[in-house]
Amino acid sequence: HAPACVSACVTRARLPAAARCFVPHRAMSAAVTTREVDVSGVVDLDLLQGELDAARGQVEMWCAQRELSMKQQVAAHKTNMMDSEESYVRLVEKEKDLALSGEELARRKEHERGALESLREEAVSAKELGEGLPQQLLALREQVRNEEHELTKRDESLQSEAAVEQRTLDAHVTAVEAYKQRLGLRFEINPADESLRFYFAKVDPTNHAREFMVAVRVQPQGGYELVDADPDIEVFTALLEQANVSDNLSLFVRQTRLEFRKLVAAEEVAAAQRRAEAQLLEMPPLPPTEMEPAPKELRVLGEDMVPL
DSSP states (O other): OHHHHHHHHHHHHHSOGGGGGGSOHHHHHHHHHSOOOOOTTTOOHHHHHHHHHHHHHHHHHHHHHHHHHHHHHHHHHHHHHHHHHHHHHHHHHHHHHHHHHHHHHHHHHHHHHHHHHHHHHHHHHHHHHHHTHHHHHHHHHHHHHHHHHHHHHHHHHHHHHHHHHHHHHHHHHHHHHHIIIIIOEEEEEETTTTEEEEEEOSOBTTBTTOOEEEEEEEOTTSSEEEEEEESOOTHHHHHHHHHHHHTOHHHHHHHHHHHHHHHHHHHHHHHHHHHHHHHHHHSOOOOOOOOOOOOOOOOOBTBOOOOO
């Protein structure tokens, strides 16, 4: 039984650890019952251990590759799921947009249908009106001729009115220029307070360029109100009230110029008085004179004119 036992031991040594359990029971019994045999020269245990380690490494590498492949497949599956969810959301949103677009198209279609019905009714009405169109054209032509005639008359009237207005404007411009040149009167509108300002020059004989000013403004309830005056004279308020009563602003302007003339005359009198006082101060004192005796009492008229 020795050769059979050695062959069984060698075969068992070459098998992996998981396959050693399949060694026949008779061979194990033979190995137990036989004597110890030196098999070191038959089986290389180091080589067998190296082969086992290599096989274990290959198995572990295969397991790692499988695990890595599974992880990659899981990650790809998650990515595909996320892409699918995003695509689903986009499809849902697109479905909503398409639903809204469908509703809008339905409303537009209904509106266009109503517009088409209106156009059909208008076409029917136009067809009915077209039957009596020649008579209407004749009436319209006659109306156009009459209107052209009226417009021609109105144009001639407007041209004559425009000529009258132009002549009036030229007269006013000439009058304003004459006032400015001869009386030194000019007008100005102040946009800040919407007031009408009257400037008077050639009032002071000593200084014709000196200007006096008075400003008035139209009141909402009617009439004028005094806004400013330079120099200010108290009588201007009363003069403007008279102008409001008589509705005569030109009278107020003339009276204002007269008051400025009075003010300049008063200034001239005061200046002349000051000059006279200065001259009196500059004159040398008069020499003393003897006092004449008081006249004596005279007789009554008709009597001798001899002093009593």
